[in-house]
Amino acid sequence: MEYLRPSPAVLRSEGDPLADQVVVELLDSGEMAHANQVLHGLRHNDQLVPEDLPAVLRAYLTGTRPVPDWVDAERIARVHAFFRHDGVHVASALSLGAMVGCYAAPMGAKLLHTTHRLDHPHRRLSETTQFLLHMMAPDPLGPHGDLIPAIQKVRLIHAAVRQLLIRDGHWDVAEHGVPICQEDLLGATLIFSVTVLDGMERMGIHCSPQEAEDYYYTWRVVGVLLGLRPDAAPDTLAEARQVWREMEPHHLGPSAEGVALTEALLELYHHIAPPGVRGAVPAVIRRMVGRQVADWMEVPASRWEHAVAGAAHLEERVNRAEEHHVLARRVLDQVGRILLKAEVRRVTHGQSTEFDIPDALCPADPPKLPAPRRTG
Structure with missing residues (x-):
């Protein structure tokens, strides 16, 4: 059956009616601060919904907790094994390539700048990292997972900003x-799934067709749970790639806000990356997102790109050889997990990230931005 998504005009005119209704009532009643205070303690899928919440919020949390019948838990569980093997590469492609890909969407960059998320790239990165770890847990939607409360909170954050x-x-x-x-929501789902897989391939990391399909499927499920219309989400990775090819020319482009967001992200990585490889970060981003997007976002070019290209070719050869050596794969699995945990601690300072629902925009005027420079 051919995938037919709603028209762009329809998708642009609709937010998330369910979450919007909750936020409207909380804002009108002045109960958002109290709701945030109580929600901070809600972290696990099987945790009882707190009693001391406004009725509209309790109904939302209770109603959005059950996993839809169409969700295939086994497919999502398989992604954990993929993440155990390639978690470092997935996290890198998401926090470098996908983050810059989001900034290359002018409307998204404008929104982030207007809400002053520009001023806190470290928080945005830690939120993304925390959310990814919740997603890639052994059974993220099961009773012992932590993903459902995170999804519920992020959905309310989107509605509040809206x-x-x-x-x-x-x-x-x-x-x-x-x-x-x-x-x-559709664009973000595809950026965090399709472009992450593409970025990994550009770095020489190839996953099996089943791993790629399951990874996309997990993001499709999460996208719907975050408020994306089910009929807007492509069923398969092939359909998702086609939709992204159609969306990309209209969804991405240069903007002053996107350039400033990317600059802030690069500055953050300059401080958290080891001194010997700081120059490689822009080169890795350029390889992951491609030359056009990198130039739009003014990611600096350097001689590091040759080294990164060579490393990508070497990684591809190692990755292919590894599939034939079980012992080597086990060793690399262990090393990958150690590196990922170390990087998460570095980004989050060892603390769990809170997803706060805003009750007001920053009162100060957004900082003025320079016009984006022309690139060749």
């Missing part, structure tokens, strides 16, 4: 469509 931008007059719906609309 409502606050409209209420405060910072967003022209007639010109730009609804902020964090269905098209944005």
